[in-house]
Amino acid sequence: MKKADRIEQLPPYLFAEIDKKIRETVNKGVDVIKLGIGDPDRPTPQYIIDRMVEEVALPRNHGYPPDEGLTEFREAVSRYYSRRFKVDLDPDREVVPLIGSKEGIAHISSCFVNPGDINLVPDPGYPVYPIGTLFAGGEAYRMPLLEKNDFLPDLEEISDQVASKARLMFLNYPNNPTGAVASEEFFKKAVNFAKDHDIIICHDGAYLDIAFDGYKPVSFLEVPGAKEVGIEFSSLSKPFNMTGWRVGYAVGSAEVLEALYRYKTNIDSGNFKAVQYAGVEALDNPASKEQVDSMQKLYRERRDVVVKALQEAGCPLSVPQASFYVWAPVPEGYNSQDFVAYLLEETGVVVTPGKGFGEYGEGYFRIALTVEVERLEEAMGRIKKVVNY
Ligand SMILES: Cc1ncc(COP(=O)(O)O)c(C=O)c1O
Known part of the structure; x- marks a missing residue:
């Protein structure tokens, strides 16, 4: 075959x-x-399960969800960003629910990459960045994450020739697999690099809520100008032990998210409404x-x-x-x-x-x-x- x-x-x-x-x-x-x-x-914490049980019993939740996701879910994500990072998000234009962040990470390349284009991906890194690039017909340029650079990519090492063909740059802090973290300073450099070379930054924030010793990970969107050049993927999977529920989201540039939304609505039909309500509970409940x-x-x-x-x-x-x-x-x-x-x-x-x-x-x-x-x-x-x- x-x-x-x-x-x-x-x-x-x-x-x-x-x-x-x-x-x-x-x-x-x-x-x-x-x-x-x-x-x-x-x-998964009991208060989230309880809400799911309630919602799953309601016939109004059994049909297709709205394409853009439930307003309640998008508003809960927006409230979470405001509380946790002091970042304002318009729930109608700057939040897109995802069937787990993996789904959005895999699809974003298809929204922006044509054959022959390059995506900048961290190496070592989550394999979905280069695979999504490959599926879109693009080529992954691997940015080495070296211990001597605190596992941050050295943006100065990227030649103008590569940067001029690059469409997306994937970043991920706190990082899988190295456990490294990124400072606001680093994200500022990344925003400037993206502006200089007309590149979209896709920051993967799957581990933003898992940190120790008083350290508070920084959202990419906390940096001035970030929303103009990129988006952040995040997820309820890791902080709320919800990997099997498949609920995540992308936030940031309305223009980038509009393309992702348009792509998604043509290939999937969103998250089960009961799961989105459980997601609202996870984010909003004081127990969180x-x-x-x-x-x-x-x-x-x-x-x-x-x-x-x-x-x-x-x-x-x-x-x-x-x-x-x-x-x-x-x-x-x-x-x-x-x-x-x-x-x-x-x-x-x-x-x-x-x-x-x-x-x-x-x-x-x-x-x-x-x-x-x-x-x-x-x-x-x-x-x-x-x-x-
Ligand atoms: C770096 C990173 N990003 C994204 C994901 C995907 O998470 P999910 O699709 O469950 O939101 C994972 C899962 O292991 C991950 O390690």
């Missing part, structure tokens, strides 16, 4: 080999501890502050367990201030895939090889903090016994 080039060109699934090894290890009866996937392990606070405390405790164990093993890692990932170099003599295979074999612990996030992820591995402390302690105890830096 002949498939379209865009399917044939998809990169090989890097985790296929490791997935096979995990199945074999489980079948051998080993107690496997999975620190690979960034999916919150705790349930408590939820976010306790979630931050939980991940900080887990981060401390992992960081302490790796430091004791002699691993020279940067301690993350945000996100629920720890990004660490592999010991000398391994590449990331070999090291991950070695850990699985020797300890039954699953971590993600850095190479899975791009070529500049090589030499690192990622631990997701999405299991309980006791299991993490068990995993790190096993790892400490077999690694040497």
